[in-house]
Amino acid sequence: MHLLVIGGSDGGISAALRARELDPDVEVTVVLADAYPNFSICGIPYYVAGDVTDWRDLAHRNRVDIESLGIELLTDTTVRNLDTGAHRVSGTGPGGTEVVIRYDRLVVATGAVPTRPPIGGLDRLGSADGVHLLHTMADAHAVMDTLGRRDVSSAVVVGAGYIGVEMAEALTTRGITVSQWEVLPEVLPTLDPELGRLVAAELGAHGVRVETATRVTGIGRAGRMDARGGALAVRGTRTVSGEDVEERADLVLVVTGVVPDVALAAGAGIAVTAGGAIAVDRSMATSAPDVFAAGDCVVTHHVLVGETYLPLGTTAHKQGRVAGENALGGDRRFAGSLGTQVVKVFDVVAARTGLRDHEATAAGFRPRTTASAADDHKAYYPGARPVHVRTTGDEVTGRLLGVQMVGAIPTAVAKRIDTAATAIFCGLRVDQLGDLDLSYTPPLGSPWDVLQAAAHSWATPTGGAPRSP
Amino acid sequence: MHLLVIGGSDGGISAALRARELDPDVEVTVVLADAYPNFSICGIPYYVAGDVTDWRDLAHRNRVDIESLGIELLTDTTVRNLDTGAHRVSGTGPGGTEVVIRYDRLVVATGAVPTRPPIGGLDRLGSADGVHLLHTMADAHAVMDTLGRRDVSSAVVVGAGYIGVEMAEALTTRGITVSQWEVLPEVLPTLDPELGRLVAAELGAHGVRVETATRVTGIGRAGRMDARGGALAVRGTRTVSGEDVEERADLVLVVTGVVPDVALAAGAGIAVTAGGAIAVDRSMATSAPDVFAAGDCVVTHHVLVGETYLPLGTTAHKQGRVAGENALGGDRRFAGSLGTQVVKVFDVVAARTGLRDHEATAAGFRPRTTASAADDHKAYYPGARPVHVRTTGDEVTGRLLGVQMVGAIPTAVAKRIDTAATAIFCGLRVDQLGDLDLSYTPPLGSPWDVLQAAAHSWATPTGGAPRSP
Numbered sequence: 019m020h021l022l023v024i025g026g027s028d029g030g031i032s033a034a035l036r037a038r039e040l041d042p043d044v045e046v047t048v049v050l051a052d053a054y055p056n057f058s059i060c061g062i063p064y065y066v067a068g069d070v071t072d073w074r075d076l077a078h079r080n081r082v083d084i085e086s087l088g089i090e091l092l093t094d095t096t097v098r099n100l101d102t103g104a105h106r107v108s109g110t111g112p113g114g115t116e117v118v119i120r121y122d123r124l125v126v127a128t129g130a131v132p133t134r135p136p137i138g139g140l141d142r143l144g145s146a147d148g149v150h151l152l153h154t155m156a157d158a159h160a161v162m163d164t165l166g167r168r169d170v171s172s173a174v175v176v177g178a179g180y181i182g183v184e185m186a187e188a189l190t191t192r193g194i195t196v197s198q199w200e201v202l203p204e205v206l207p208t209l210d211p212e213l214g215r216l217v218a219a220e221l222g223a224h225g226v227r228v229e230t231a232t233r234v235t236g237i238g239r240a241g242r243m244d245a246r247g248g249a250l251a252v253r254g255t256r257t258v259s260g261e262d263v264e265e266r267a268d269l270v271l272v273v274t275g276v277v278p279d280v281a282l283a284a285g286a287g288i289a290v291t292a293g294g295a296i297a298v299d300r301s302m303a304t305s306a307p308d309v310f311a312a313g314d315c316v317v318t319h320h321v322l323v324g325e326t327y328l329p330l331g332t333t334a335h336k337q338g339r340v341a342g343e344n345a346l347g348g349d350r351r352f353a354g355s356l357g358t359q360v361v362k363v364f365d366v367v368a369a370r371t372g373l374r375d376h377e378a379t380a381a382g383f384r385p386r387t388t389a390s391a392a393d394d395h396k397a398y399y400p401g402a403r404p405v406h407v408r409t410t411g412d413e414v415t416g417r418l419l420g421v422q423m424v425g426a427i428p429t430a431v432a433k434r435i436d437t438a439a440t441a442i443f444c445g446l447r448v449d450q451l452g453d454l455d456l457s458y459t460p461p462l463g464s465p466w467d468v469l470q471a472a473a474h475s476w477a478t479p480t481g482g483a484p485r486s487p
Numbered sequence: 488m489h490l491l492v493i494g495g496s497d498g499g500i501s502a503a504l505r506a507r508e509l510d511p512d513v514e515v516t517v518v519l520a521d522a523y524p525n526f527s528i529c530g531i532p533y534y535v536a537g538d539v540t541d542w543r544d545l546a547h548r549n550r551v552d553i554e555s556l557g558i559e560l561l562t563d564t565t566v567r568n569l570d571t572g573a574h575r576v577s578g579t580g581p582g583g584t585e586v587v588i589r590y591d592r593l594v595v596a597t598g599a600v601p602t603r604p605p606i607g608g609l610d611r612l613g614s615a616d617g618v619h620l621l622h623t624m625a626d627a628h629a630v631m632d633t634l635g636r637r638d639v640s641s642a643v644v645v646g647a648g649y650i651g652v653e654m655a656e657a658l659t660t661r662g663i664t665v666s667q668w669e670v671l672p673e674v675l676p677t678l679d680p681e682l683g684r685l686v687a688a689e690l691g692a693h694g695v696r697v698e699t700a701t702r703v704t705g706i707g708r709a710g711r712m713d714a715r716g717g718a719l720a721v722r723g724t725r726t727v728s729g730e731d732v733e734e735r736a737d738l739v740l741v742v743t744g745v746v747p748d749v750a751l752a753a754g755a756g757i758a759v760t761a762g763g764a765i766a767v768d769r770s771m772a773t774s775a776p777d778v779f780a781a782g783d784c785v786v787t788h789h790v791l792v793g794e795t796y797l798p799l800g801t802t803a804h805k806q807g808r809v810a811g812e813n814a815l816g817g818d819r820r821f822a823g824s825l826g827t828q829v830v831k832v833f834d835v836v837a838a839r840t841g842l843r844d845h846e847a848t849a850a851g852f853r854p855r856t857t858a859s860a861a862d863d864h865k866a867y868y869p870g871a872r873p874v875h876v877r878t879t880g881d882e883v884t885g886r887l888l889g890v891q892m893v894g895a896i897p898t899a900v901a902k903r904i905d906t907a908a909t910a911i912f913c914g915l916r917v918d919q920l921g922d923l924d925l926s927y928t929p930p931l932g933s934p935w936d937v938l939q940a941a942a943h944s945w946a947t948p949t950g951g952a953p954r955s956p
Contacts, residue, residue, distance in 0.1 A: 354922075360931060361928055398544040398545055432928065437906050437909050440910055443924065
């Protein structure tokens with residue numbers, strides 16, 4: 019039995035590891051296009067910031083670790099063709115050698131590629147000019163090369179999603195003056211703007227100039243005479259006023275999201291959804307026999323909305339594990355995503371799980387969302403800080419649909435959101451959050467936890483009698 | 488409609504607040520024996536430590552707050568008789584005045600009283616001698632009085648439960664040399680000793696001399712000639728070797744647990760369980776008509792074991808809320824406790840939820856418990872620290888029964904245990920922890936969270952193929 023995995027990141031490696039864990043006799047080969055198996059792409063901002071001094075430390079496991087588990091790694095090998103009938107792939111190995119590999123079972127984990135927004139000049143400029151996309155370790159090396167080679171004192175980060183705000187922090191930490199441009203009205207647009215504003219304030223407090231509601235229209239080289247303000251000129255238009263803006267920078271980072279990389283699978287006739295991701299069922303099986311897929315290249319089964327696309331490392335790990343088990347004849351199901359996400363921005367943490375109000379409406383619920391804030395621990399104990407919460411529940415069933423939170427690092431927002439994620443996963447009603455036996459000690463909590471206070475406030479929106487769903 | 492509440496701590500005040508929240512027309516009176524309504528007893532160690540400088544700050548709400556919600560407070564009033572037939576209580580108010588109060592509905596929330604272990608001399612010594620029990624604000628004032636009046640340079644804390652270790656920290660923080668005596672083999676005996684040892688090490692690292700497996704047999708005044716080592720002599724016997732030990736101290740604190748205060752209820756013929764707590768159903772109704780009870784004086788309905796006794800502030804809040812609602816004709820049920828507890832000891836946090844192995848066995852499960860440890864966040868990001876976990880699941884059904892954790896403060900153990908508590912509350916199997924969509928960002932977590940790594944390790948105890956329950 020030969021299990022072939024295409025892709026050496028979270029989804030692919032998880033599949034390989036799970037297969038070897040379940041059956042030490044199965045032959046497992048992982049083919050990857052670059053030289054960085056099992057790297058933590060989420061760690062790139064911390065390498066750029068200097069928190070991580072050696073990029074090799076970003077590997078979840080290094081090559082030796084993986085090979086010692088009996089997994090064969092073919093790096094720098096690009097698979098170009100997949101013949102699902104013949105159970106065979108072919109492509110190009112190191113030095114341009116042709117590679118042909120047969121398989122019994124295949125896991126496609128080709129991941130995603132960064133989007134290239136329609137920005138004038140973006141196609142003509144690249145790393146050599148200090149204009150970067152950022153998705154792979156090679157991209158990270160290119161950014162570090164620019165930072166080392168040039169005297170970078172200013173940067174524009176295009177996009178204020180998770181990686182965008184992390185990179186704004188990273189570059190600021192290096193002493194670079196950063197502007198963060200975002201086409202939508204608030205940073206971290208996956209959060210409600212009321213919470214995004216708190217993150218924008220944190221960025222601003224650390225010197226990041228936040229330029230929201232501004233569409234980048236062009237990037238160009240600044241004239242030699244004007245290069246004092248930076249060798250690059252970023253031009254944009256304010257979406258509300260129509261006003262034009264221009265800013266000089268030494269470095270421009272474009273981080274505006276990703277799209278699934280399905281070229282190989284689609285070329286082999288494997289079904290792809292309207293959204294452009296590989297179609298898989300919850301066993302991670304594709305439309306082709308003996309072919310599974312996992313990670314950023316596949317559709318995401320969401321606990322509350324069904325099929326969507328939500329590329330996240332945590333999800334890729336889980337899907338890969340399911341794919342690896344089922345490729346060996348197992349019967350696992352991917353239990354579903356809730357889109358749980360968290361990001362640290364300087365000293366603040368923002369997190370969400372489940373649905374926001376408009377997402378819940380789109381999914382057929384009748385949501386109501388309430389805002390609340392409560393101290394992370396008893397105010398009498400030093401250091402209490404507010405946690406800002408937005409709670410979304412269904413008016414009809416009372417079911418908890420989503421929670422968003424923002425708070426300072428010691429408020430443990432990342433782990434508080436996990437409690438909410440668990441509650442949503444289990445189908446609890448908002449009022450049942452109040453029933454949970456959560457921990458309490460004055461330096462770390464309150465008798466009614468922040469989440470329970472939020473639930474009480476959702477259930478009693480007017481301060482009067484509670485609704486009993 | 489007149490709702491009378493006896494007891495002004497968590498259970499009683501929660502009942503009163505809930506009643507007023509639901510019906511602004513209900514007349515609510517809270518009678519309490521001391522002058523400290525709605526005080527956070529759990530905060531006393533932080534007042535003694537000096538983290539809280541004004542004891543009044545320990546009030547969850549002050550008298551004005553409570554009265555402004557339309558609740559009448561009768562402080563310094565001890566109820567001595569309850570006539571459930573006549574719907575009437577009588578007792579003694581301030582200055583010895585007789586008080587008689589009629590009620591339509593009653594909530595008994597008389598709490599608990601500290602146990603007095605059979606220690607020779609304990610009945611003859613008191614606050615004036617520097618020997619203290621610690622349960623109420625009056626007890627806290629007495630301790631502070633001793634600390635202010637005497638030159639206390641050494642203390643023995645008898646008991647290493649939650650309050651015991653918190654008080655060892657508090658006294659150490661004040662510059663006092665502390666010995667902590669515990670009759671059981673390890674500190675924090677509500678945790679498995681493997682984790683208790685980590686807490687003992689933290690105590691030791693901060694200069695607390697931990698004397699476990701030692702039964703205190705007597706406390707006496709030291710002779711005037713020998714008073715240099717402290718005015719009090721604590722004598723004990725090592726439970727294993729039988730060896731006698733003696734230690735001098737200026738202050739002795741006996742904190743060895745509590746028993747329910749049921750004198751009033753039992754005197755009125757209200758049913759009390761074999762364990763000595765007031766019998767209530769999950770609506771918090773007692774055996775007497777129109778009489779509810781909540782908090783440390785009642786039996787605790789536990790999600791996994793049924794009836795037990797687990798006096799905790801969080802539970803008292805929830806039970807009080809249910810009692811207050813049902814006293815007004817509502818139909819709420821107390822959803823049940825999981826005995827979720829957390830304690831900060833210097834820079835370490837220890838937490839548990841659900842059952843330990845032997846508790847699960849006693850409750851009829853067939854448990855297995857595994858130990859694991861994982862970093863709180865990706866090791867490449869600075870500051871990663873291990874979280875030590877013990878996971879208990881049922882071999883027959885695979886159900887998660889209990890989790891215990893110890894880790895440094897920034898590892899957010901208190902909120903991690905909440906995720907486990909939510910999972911147990913919802914009846915998840917251990918392997919389903921791996922399905923949860925928990926949050927991840929490298930500075931705050933891992934793609935497989937600590938709890939999920941623990942679940943994987945429980946499911947694959949030998950490192951081989953996982954058991955599929």
